[in-house]
Amino acid sequence: MRAVSASTLLARLVTLTGVVALDNGLAVTPQLGWNTWNSFACSLNETVILNAAQRIVDLGFKDLGYEYIVLDDCWSAGRNSSGYLIANATKFPSGIDGLASKIHALGLKVGIYSSAGTLTCARYSGSLGYEEKDAELWASWEIDYLKYDNCYNQGEEGTPKLSYDRYNAMGQALNKTGRPILYSMCNWGSDGPWNFASTIANSWRTSGDLLNTWDRDDANCPCAELDGLDCKTPGFRCSVLNVLNKAVYYVSKAFPGAWNDLDMLQVGNGGLSDQESIAHFSLWAAFKSPLLMTNVMTKIDAQTLSILQNPAVLAISQDPMGSSVSRIWRHPVADVDANGYGEIQLFSGNLMGGDQVVVLLNGGTQAREMNATLEDIFWESGVAGTASQVQQAWDVYDVWANRMDNETANAIINGTAVPAGSRFNATARGGAPRVYSQPPVVGDRWLMGSKVASVQPRGTVTARVAAHGVALLRLRAQSSKKNEL
Structure with missing residues (x-):
């Protein structure tokens, strides 16, 4: 009998049972949606939320899998005499239940916020x-x-058991209602939630709040290099690379229904360049982090839309195998920014059907050619080139090769006719929803990307990578002739 990997077995169990982690059957792939906080903070209200939800439908985000509309902090007006929370009637004249009905009528789902403390943040x-x-x-x-x-947790943290008990109380309460409610823990990585949260929640934050900066050193977010500082302090105002370089140590803790959460997306919020935004989105997808947009949907621009609507990246995020990439190597480079940062990294991971995802990250300030041998790419399948995959020839697909052009994106944003012959996936607006449950067929440039190279056995994958950018590649064995158009 052929051996079956643990991740493959788990994926089959998910398919058969639909029940993992919190036993609510949710988040079998990382959740996709939109959250109010980064753009609106306490200025959220019913109009803001419904406008965003409507745009998510009209622009085609719902068809691509973005389904949760999450109200963050500042929605309530305290508790009534019976101890039940009440909504701010000025902000939400229809009530939260009325708002939920309107969001459900759009074919979307609705989320709420609270804190495992006496007060919210x-x-x-x-x-x-x-x-x-x-x-x-x-x-x-x-x-x-x-x-x-x-926030305001009454000192009930400092050991994993304290945090577990406090968060488990809500997990049990949610299950007791009988309603499937996705449970997203946001305890900032305190007390190592990756070691216990998979039994009580669908996702858990791995670090402090993500700021829309690439690699700015901020004293409020320690331990970018895990260099002996107080890494028990999660901090806040963390850069993309700071969050990433913490998350690499916990990738094995996640699986379908239970995900490491690197925090909400900052794409479209300013602060990140186009290449940095592409890298941020690609890395979060490859790490199987939940993808919660936070940009102002009514003011979305062409570049932002074309990043967030790349279905080939979403296919990696939503791959049913649920396997995160792992870091294979990390090296410093000579060209560094004002903060003294400059590094290149290689990440690699499994996809359903035998495909492999490869991420080449260039944290330096100059574009460069980057190389990764098949021995490196398949290191975790057999060190020193002993993996069977190293003995095969592979086709290399660039996942960003068919990025939507600005003319098309602007046509979608403005509700005008999409230009003839444009690079536009028609199912992203008004067509059949995207399905990520099967490996994309060769020739499906929307989910597969475009073939850019072939690599012979024991060969090397090469890509030109922009400064503060990534090459996001999908490899398929030439020996596999299935799933071809």
């Missing part, structure tokens, strides 16, 4: 000690998603 009423009441209320409002923060 913006000092509204928290849920510590009210877990069952709050879960019961949210279920009655037909909420589909809970983001659960870590």
